[in-house]
Amino acid sequence: MIQEKDKYRLLLENLPDGLAYCKIVRDNTGKPVDYIFLEVNPSFEVLTGLPRENIIGKKVTEILPLVVKGLKLDLLSVFGQVAATAQSTNFQQYLDQQDRWYEITAYSDQPGYFAMIFRDITERKQAEDALRESDEIFKQFMKNSPIYVFFKNDKIQAIRLSRNYEKMLGKPMHELLGKTTDDLFPSDLAKSMIADDLRVLNEGKQVTVEEELNGRFYTTIKFPILIKGKPRYLAGYTTDITERKQMERGLIYSERMAIAGQLAAGVAHEFNNLLSIIGGNAEYVKGIRNENEINKSLDMIVKSVNRGAQVVKKMLTFSKRIELKKESVDLIEVIEEVLGLVKRDLENNSITVVRNYSDIPKTLIDVGQIQQVFLNLIINAKNAMSKGGELAIKVEKKGEFIKIQFHNAGRIINQEDLGRLFIPFFRTSWQQKKGIPGTGLGLAVSYGIIKAHHGKINAESVKGKGTTFTILLSITKNENMAEILPKAAAKAVKNNKRKLKQAELLIVDDEVEIGKLFKKVLDKEGYSVTVADSGGNALNWCRKKKYDLIYLDIIMPGMDGISVFKKIKEISPKTKIVFFTGKLIEDKVAEMFLDEGAAGFLRKPISLKDLVSYTKNILLF
Structure with missing residues (x-):
């Protein structure tokens, strides 16, 4: 059997921590001035790089004189106190000469002697320093971030918020943390926010939403934080896009006015015709007494007035500055309204409209903005068919979307230009060469409008076939539809x-x-x-x-x-x-x-x- 002494030796030799047994050396006054190494284990040699034969029986001041003098902590006093009182101690010490951190435990089994066990904690200290630095970086980021940053737990409670939330919500941070979305935001907004949060947590997917609070607009990206593969927390950031929204609306309105200007000549021509009909029939009525002829002329006057009223209504609807307001409508009716605006212009350019409409459900859109998209595509098609031709419009339901296509067999768009059509202020080389009027904003604005409706728009142009613009708009029902004007x-x-x-x-x-x-x-x-x-x-x-x-x-x-x-x-x-x-x-x-x-x-x-x-x-x- 292994003797008790051998057991201890075996344990010490295999101990991963360094161990040294030492004797305190004191001066005539009893002050500890040195200590002598009596025994060390193999790990001591590995951790310090000092071979056993070079240190046993020697004083520490002989082996490591610079280390002992350079320490902030007076190790001789510490170890002397342990050896004198038998009270153990634990501390951490950095050694410059070795550029390492050690955790040291010292104890005494008899007066004048002590044992020290130490382990290299350099990596742990580096990790702690890195963690502290990372935490400080995070705190500074949350304090100064221009965007709104949030972290929530699985109960939808705020656990970390950037400092700017105090200004947004008008409350100090301690009144925000730990609160649910219901506690912090208006009920209608909170309801939709919670639904989005639950979607992130339940499905583990990123969600992007637009929100409005107190007259300002925000876009928020939310994503899950996975712990052991499961979404335990959600985080996200919110950006104030109010100025961008205002700029987009300004561009939309400017482009709308530009299009309205292009329509003005056609509208003026239409009104001149109507005035001719009205004036001519009124003058004709004065000179006749046949009641039947009078009624016919009066009917023509009434029809012309009604026709003029419709033209005015369409122009005003199109040109007015509208706040984003969605309503449930039939997209085919919207297309027909737009075609009514450009009917005369298309006829004058020998362009025939070919309709291919399928039954579609109503969907929620901003009518004025979608009209602008359709009108822009129709005018572009007209400009592409300088010698006349057919404008084919196809509308059909495709899954959860309504698909609208505008196809013309006119001049095609080269592939180089095709990839840049939706860039602001871009005009094709042919438009520039022929001096076709335009701001270069039409398709860029149209792209923005369709994107804001969570839809898609793309263009395809093939030699011998023509150009097709395809729009996909999601079918959205309005559950709280209310008529604005009384009927x-x-x-x-x-x-x-x-x-x-x-x-x-x-x-x-x-x-x-x-x-x-x-x-x-x-x-x-x-x-x-x-x-x-x-x-x-x-x-x-x-x-x-x-x-x-x-x-x-x-x-x-x-x-x-x-x-x-x-x-x-x-x-x-x-x-x-x-x-x-x-x-x-x-x-x-x-x-x-x-x-x-x-x-x-x-x-x-x-x-x-x-x-x-x-x-x-x-x-x-």
Whole structure:
């Protein structure tokens, strides 16, 4: 059997830590001034590089004089204290000569002697230093980052946030950390943010979203942090893109105005034709007495007026500056609206439109912006077919997308230009050579619009076949669709058998002839109609008489319609007031009028037949 002494020796010889047994040397005053190595194990030799035969029986000041003198810690005093008191100690020491860190434990088994066990912890110290440096870098980054950085746990609680969140959310950091998204953001926004967070955690995939908070726009990229292959945390960063959004809208609007300018000549030509028809028939009617001929001429005048009204409406819809507002629409109807704008221009250039439409569902889009894309592609196709030809438009459902293609057999785009079509301000070599007008922004803006709708757009141009632009727009349903403007006819009580009383109506419009015309028509229906040509006159009439319904123009000199509306409501709160105007205003403004208590909102021109029907339904409702 192995003797007890041999066991200890075997243990010491195989110990991975260095071990030395030493005797303290003191001076006449009892102060420790040196120590002598009595025994060391093999690991001591490996860790220090000092062979056993060179150190046993020798003093440390003989072996390592420079090391002992250069130490900040007085090792002789430390080891002397251990040898005198038998109280063990543990500390870390850096040795310059060896450029190494050691962790040292010293203890004593008898007075005047001590043992020290030490291990090389250089790599651990380097790792700790690197970790501290990394932590400091991270803290400085989170403190000064211009983008918003966040880390959340699997309970969607914020565990780390960049300092700029304090300014965004108006709270100090200690009130943000540990809070859930519900605690920090408005409920509607929080709901969508949590859904995105759960998607990241459950699916382990990166998600990119756009969000709006307090009138500013942000884009956020979220991604999972995997621990042992499972998403335990999520992290992400948010960038304020408000200025970029504003710039994009400015570019979109500028390009829209450029396109509108190109359409102006065609619109002017259209109006000259309409005026010729209206003026000619009006003049013709003066000289005849045949009632049938008069009616035919009057019908032609009415049709021309309606046609002109539609042209004006389309141009205003296209050219107005719109805030991003999506609505559920049929894309084929949007295409037809655009084709209506350029119909005359296409005909004048001998271009025939070939339609290939399949049944498609409605989808959620910004109508004005998508119109701009379609119009840009149609105008480009027209410019490519200088000798005329066919513009083929194909619309179909492809999986979760609606696919729209615009194909023309005109001049092709060379491959070098094809790859740069969607770069801002790029114009093809042929456009530059032929002096084709344009800003070079049309396709770049179109690309941005389609991308903002989470869609795709690309171009293909093949010699002998022509050029095809393909758009893919995702099918998105609007679960909370609400009509902006009231449709009184739809709200009318159809089964109401009650006879209309002789209602009192007031028409307020600074265009006197419009007021007179409305009065003639509504008088004929049995209503008692008064006409006021200004806001002041309207108020005077309202103080004298109670009206059941008032048609009120918005844009008037002096007192405008909104001011008049408020004063009439003070005089007669129950009077129904319908706004009407020839100006195309934003839908949200119209909605504001309704919220303020208006009974309805009409845009001029309105047909006399519709006016009669509208009036009846408003009064019945």
